[in-house]
Amino acid sequence: MQKIKPHLWFDKEAKEAAKFYCDVFPESKVQHVSVIKNTPSGDCDLVSFSLWGKEFMAISAGPEFKFNTSISFMVNFDPLFFNGSKEEAIKMLDKIWNNLSDGGKPLMPLDKYPFSERYGWVQDKYGVSWQLILTDPKGEQRPTIMPSLMFVNDNAGHAEEAIHHYLGIFRDSKIGEVHRYGDNQSPDKSGTVMFADFKLEGEWFAAMDSARDHQFNFNEAISLLVECDSQSEIDHYWQLSADPTAEQCGWVKDKFGLSWQINSSKLDEMLADRDPARVARVTQAFLRMKKFDVAELEEAYAG
Numbered sequence: 001m002q003k004i005k006p007h008l009w010f011d012k013e014a015k016e017a018a019k020f021y022c023d024v025f026p027e028s029k030v031q032h033v034s035v036i037k038n039t040p041s042g043d044c045d046l047v048s049f050s051l052w053g054k055e056f057m058a059i060s061a062g063p064e065f066k067f068n069t070s071i072s073f074m075v076n077f078d079p080l081f082f083n084g085s086k087e088e089a090i091k092m093l094d095k096i097w098n099n100l101s102d103g104g105k106p107l108m109p110l111d112k113y114p115f116s117e118r119y120g121w122v123q124d125k126y127g128v129s130w131q132l133i134l135t136d137p138k139g140e141q142r143p144t145i146m147p148s149l150m151f152v153n154d155n156a157g158h159a160e161e162a163i164h165h166y167l168g169i170f171r172d173s174k175i176g177e178v179h180r181y182g183d184n185q186s187p188d189k190s191g192t193v194m195f196a197d198f199k200l201e202g203e204w205f206a207a208m209d210s211a212r213d214h215q216f217n218f219n220e221a222i223s224l225l226v227e228c229d230s231q232s233e234i235d236h237y238w239q240l241s242a243d244p245t246a247e248q249c250g251w252v253k254d255k256f257g258l259s260w261q262i263n264s265s266k267l268d269e270m271l272a273d274r275d276p277a278r279v280a281r282v283t284q285a286f287l288r289m290k291k292f293d294v295a296e297l298e299e300a301y302a303g
Contacts, residue, residue: 003201067127223259
């Protein structure tokens with residue numbers, strides 16, 4: 001099971017967007033759709049789906065948050081994924097670029113860059129942004145899709161600090177490549193992170209600093225959901241919380257403003273029950289919580 005899952009918050013489009021992404025990416029499917037009833041946002045569609053081997057969650061929970069490029073998804077087109085054919089990798093890259101661009105907005109045009117023969121950054125019609133890149137790593141192979149964190153404004157220059165902070169909390173973790181800005185790349189400070197990747201719980205992520213003028217920061221539109229199998233795991237990952245005012249229904253914000261959901265896999269099982277009365281009791285119980293209390297959820301489930 002994928003321990004950390006990107007979670008996308010939509011106004012009303014979660015089901016529609018998940019289907020769109022599954023049509024765009026190969027080897028993708030919607031896995032499960034459910035409805036959480038009687039939340040503060042009303043009835044919320046909850047969708048789990050897999051894109052090219054990467055598991056995602058999405059929810060339709062109202063217009064409170066808007067997507068921005070502080071978190072994007074890097075899509076690696078390694079010729080090894082295409083039987084060693086660079087031509088086939090580029091062909092697939094271009095196809096996915098065209099589909100994501102339909103109704104969207106290119107942020108960096110699809111072109112040749114010093115770091116890649118084929119790269120583009122696009123914001124799709126729902127506002128989610130994707131970095132498509134032709135890769136040919138000489139070392140350990142990277143997955144097809146990686147969440148990418150951009151540290152901006154007051155966070156600019158803190159990407160490396162954040163990486164080591166997360167490495168100290170998550171297991172099966174390590175740092176990968178690190179590329180730094182040079183002396184003549186103002187406004188970015190020399191030595192800060194141009195690009196780095198790192199592994200948490202066996203999952204790869206990317207990070208970068210950007211000292212340019214950005215009118216956004218991390219927000220709840222994209223969070224990282226951590227699946228926990230026990231109360232002790234929930235208690236362990238709760239140390240990510242750095243803002244008590246943001247703690248609600250398993251959600252926390254870390255010291256960089258990044259949102260996490262410290263979730264209980266047992267809660268997921270309870271909410272999948274066919275008995276609506278049980279589901280209603282559990283829903284009302286978890287809506288009152290900050291950190292999930294598994295024993296209390298089990299009591300609510302049992303009635």
